[in-house]
Amino acid sequence: MNDPGLAALLSGPTCLALGTGNATMTHRGLPVSWGMVTLAFVLAAALWALARTPAKGIESQGVSLGRLPLIGPGIRRLTATPWVLISLRMFLVALFLLVITAGLFGTPIPERNLATMLTWNLWWAGLVFSVLLLGTAWCAVCPWDALAHWLVRRRLWRRAEPNNSLNLRVPRPLRSVWPALWLFIGLTWLELGVGITTSPYATALVALLMVVLATVSLALFERKAFCRYFCPVGRTVGFYSQLSLVELRPIEAEICAHCRTLDCYYGNAQIEPCPTWLVMGRLTQNSYCISCGNCTQSCPHDNIAWRFRSPAAEAVVGARPRWDEAWFMLILLALTIFHGLTMMPFWEPAMRALARVIGDSGRLLWSFSAGLAACIACTSLLYWGAARWAHRWTGSTMPFRRFFATFAFTALPLAFAYHLAHNLNHLARESSGLGAVLRDPLGVHAQPLSLAEKHLHHLDTWIPLDVLWALQTGLMALGFVIALQIIRHRGRSALGEAGQPAWRLAPLILFACAVTAFNLWLLMQPMVMRF
Template sequence: MPPARQADVLRWPVIGAFLRWRHARTSLQLVVLLITATLVAHGLFGSQIGPRNLATVVTWVHYRGLLVIALLAAGNLFCTGCPFVLVRDVGRRVRQPWLRWPHRLRTKWIGILLFVSVLFIYELFDLWALPRGTALLVLAYFGAALSVDLVFAGATFCKYLCPIGQFNFVASTVSPLALQVRQPETCRTCRTFDCIKGRPETNQRGCELGLFLPAKIGSLDCTFCLDCVQACPHDNVALAVGVPGAELLDLRRRSGIGRLTERWDVATLTVLFAFGGLLNAFAMTAPVLDLERWLARVMGSTSEAPVLAVLFVVALGAVPLAALGGAAAVTRHLTRPTSYSVGQIAVRYACALVPFGFGVWLAHYGFHLLTGGLTIIPVAQSAIIEVVGWAALGAPMWQWTGMQPGAVFPIQLGFILLGSIGSLALSYLISERDYPDRPVFAAAPWLGVVLVLAAAAVWILSQPMEMRGLGLSG
């Protein structure tokens, strides 16, 4: 069982007081909504040169980089400030949802499909270079969230459909922060269950994701909405500090989720999280262009879509199946007799790839943030000139970009190293949990998988990268 969490951020003087404030989330959402509206407006009506537009630069350079940093340091903070939910809440004042999400669809499969689809669309249309396309994607997101959540009750879009949400759910499992009960005894004597039912007398809703706090483990499926904090009449909710990744070892049944070892969809999501990180990083390197040209010749295709589709099927289908299936088969052979099938073993070990996957995403998105972080200044200066007709913030300083790629590479290697160490440790701890008599034999193939993936990540990051989002001079 993972070690108990101790420190409670909600009891900290300034941050804790703000998070306990009833309007904390709404305040964050309003700020993010204002920023989003600015980005969409500039994306639609501003310069259509990607590195000169706020929509593309802020979305694909700053937002993604800050997202992974926040997930690592503070958990699912960006879901806390999600503007889609704010717009949905306003819409629900006009029209209340009247349906429940079908029970058969209460899985991650649709969310997984949408997650992969967003990765595919991003690469197919080069959204990082298309301001109007980026703005339209954001508007489509708002439309999808409204369409679903004005019909279906609860946080249906967040829990089952949102691609960003699925990414954040998995990534937040390596954060040290999680919402949990402060004193279990208080919950055992509670008879109102306001944390999940809500408090009608104060118009405070309970957890819309169906996570009953006394049975909640870790941050998976938690949007950090803080509704449980406001709903609990006993002030018995803590934003506790614990060991990152420890929840991935927990075999207990989780409220709203069940046991991780029985969730093939969650296991698939964690695997795609890791391999998707590799593919997304590989797609920004020079060798991928040579590979796509070779595939196009072999397929006799003049269109990028089928070539990219083959690349995705191989990278996110064939390779993970071969890697996990092979490792599971070897583990089963080395630990005979065992009651687990090859598939069950793969599901039990899948979560071990999360730290590595997070390291890849952090190395990739961190690269863009560190090499292009300052570009927001000249892009904002240029945007002001477009709007008011004169340099109110001064002439754009296009020479402002960020760190040199060579200086960032050691930092990237550090992220890959830390993520790989986390996955190696999890692989062995899972082996100790499931095969206490033969942990070394059980873990060996999985340690090999992690090391091979780490080597692949280092090779990818060492390749020439596309400098997406850097400002243009002249």
């Protein structure tokens, strides 16, 4: 390398990785020292958990925002009026239509088109952070659902009677999260395999497809079956929101216990019923709440409000295990790991080697699909093995299927923590340049970024690297701690009230350790940038 300027750039946080026949731009991973400290913490916490018998269940104590002094009444008024949500929906629908326009009519250069930049570099990367801080708030303002609602109901927000839908019941085989899970795997395949993230046109097509699916579902089925059963983004947001810092819940449980009208479930003359069939008085998990605000507006007692809570409360105690949901959480973990794997510099050479073995050509989609299937299979088998081993060791009388589902919640914080840590990298390092794209959303006559511009973009992180690494390691440690809590507290029922030694849960703790260690290792590798 003769160019001293380039040499200086390569020694920084962004560098070029040379592969066979091509070169890619990568970002430096988490420093080894940070990774080792986190790993030491993980091992120490695991040893502690093995040595200590699990305590009794933890109490979920939240702080209702509606009850806070000074700001409480304001928050309650804001959530009780539909206009805040309507304004946000209108704004996001306008932005969404702009994304479709830019994707279909704009430049195919991904870094110069609003469709790819906004969808993949900002929304897709940032969505998971909104879940941590705001729960399922995204679903409340989702433009897919807003457009579908306006097209079918033909009302801005008030209840439509008749509601212009056939109101069919969703067929029984589809009344689970399996449809959303398959769509999510499909979306991952399109995103990472076909590479729609680098194609504004394909991005717009997927956006249009989601609107069509949401509209057709709303026109055919009762309530919002798309949000509840089919939407891959909504279900991912829903499951992750079990670990969010906020929840929409009754202020006084007693009021709900004595409620006879159940306006939250049935709606009233003005407000639509709960779109996902939830009764607020019995709500224990965020998974299916889409924060639409119908319950806050229809409750005759003004008894529904947002509240702060511990991010561990729901997954540790509140959420009930179900077979389909267990698989959703496990495969969510597998897919987050897979996202990380595909962005490693070794991924493409590995795919090319596999392609040669199986005779794959072109975009190597067969090889990619094999990699995706292998990642899902390995993660699932690892958990299945851990659960089977723990089931035997604990001598639990619980049927294995239920045992499997009960402890599958362990996968959730592990997936969420890695997803946050990984996306922090994307957000911090790839979101620069958005201003230029907003000024020219279609990229009319835009030129591709030059090498120097790309380097400058990637060097232009909006948080210092030390802070980024501290946040990443903190998230990984927190995810592991919550996973340990889930194993210990859910393990109380498996170990029996007599209290067997905690080391009988070792296989599940080992599973959490192995996944965290692997995810840490992924974070420590240089990451290939999106574009």
